[in-house]
Amino acid sequence: MSDTDKAAVEAFRRDVVEPSRTSLVIVDFWAEWCGPCKQLTPVIEKVCAGYASKGVKLVKINVDENKFIAAQFRVQSIPTVYAVFQGQPVADLSQARTEGQLKQYLDQLLAQLPVASDEKAQLEEIAPLIAMGEELLAGGEHERALSVFQQIAQMVPDNADVASGEARALVALARLDEAEAVLAALPADVAKDQAIDRARAAIALARDAKPVADLTGVEARVAADPDDQEARFELAGGLMANGDRDRAAEEYLEMIRRDRGWNDGAARAQLLKLFEATGLEDPWVAAQRRKLSQILFS
Structure with missing residues (x-):
């Protein structure tokens, strides 16, 4: 040589x-x-x-x-x-x-391949912070969750999980226009992420929701006529708007059991939005999916 x-x-x-x-x-x-x-x-x-x-x-x-x-x-x-x-x-x-x-x-x-990168190192660094933000959000500490996600966003702009958390925290605070602005500012490739779909579903649910101070009246309508799908749909929406997702899911499932095709499958559509907004990997969603399957295939 x-x-x-x-x-x-x-x-x-x-x-x-x-x-x-x-x-x-x-x-x-x-x-x-x-x-x-x-x-x-x-x-x-x-x-x-x-x-x-x-x-x-x-x-x-x-x-x-x-x-x-x-x-x-x-x-x-x-x-x-x-x-x-x-x-x-x-x-x-x-x-x-x-x-x-x-x-x-x-x-x-x-x-x-196990390629080392600045990006991977940074993602490992922010993972506990994202988990903290999600925990605060799930615990109802929406302002603190928003603050955490906004701070992470300064460290890693255009991260799907962070943007999703920030948008969902804004939704919880009824700041829907700001939540939509967070998602609209994302690059096209990030906007396709499943985490962003979750945030969009949360915004859509919030847009549809109409908080009801007193559900007694609509509950009475449902009790008087259990087949009144319109009243039950209104009840489920009110429960969802008031933050009672368990009872809201129960009402949507009951609607599907009684008449799954009512209003072009509106109950199922709302239920699926709720699943997506909660997170498709969430144990609660898995349990509700099993209930839905039992109804659809019974």
Whole structure:
């Protein structure tokens, strides 16, 4: 091995192998005379820069100046792009020629590999704070929950779980326009998250809800005629608006049992909104889903 090759190997070890112990290193083999390389380079550089906080690092290798390294990777044409992790190639990204394609590859790799990143470290740091905010919100301490979520939002803007918590705290405080503004300000990819769907459902329920100071009258109507779906629907909405989700769910379930198709399935639609607003993984939702299934399939 020539001195030139030795120097190239040492540079590769320093720039690629060592960083790949914890990072995902994208190795781009290129040359000055390569037209397609010039088209692909800006795409790779832009995407890798955007993924830097996720633990992605870009290393460009000129094949004319590093023939030995190119030979080791069996590079037969350029551009050739490999993803390297823990010293080993883990994917050939050469077919990715657009931002969307490259991001899809990187997302798949990052989901599978234990890549260290600033983003992961930050998420681990805020997880207990998010849990605190959710606990305060569940315990009815809405102002404190809002304060916690707003403070976390300053640390990690555009985080779906944080934005959802902030919006739901605002809903609990009857500040619906502000809750909608929080969600409207999110980037499109974050706005698709399931946590944001939960916040939207909470806003929709709050918009529909009409707090009733005294439910005695509507309760009497239901007692007088148990098949009065309109009265029972009004009762369920009033219970929901007053914060009694258990009884509200009971009334919606009873409506479905009596006439599941009433008003185009309005009771079921409201119940599903309630499930989504509560959180689909919540044990309470699981219990209510079982009740719904028993009614639908009995």
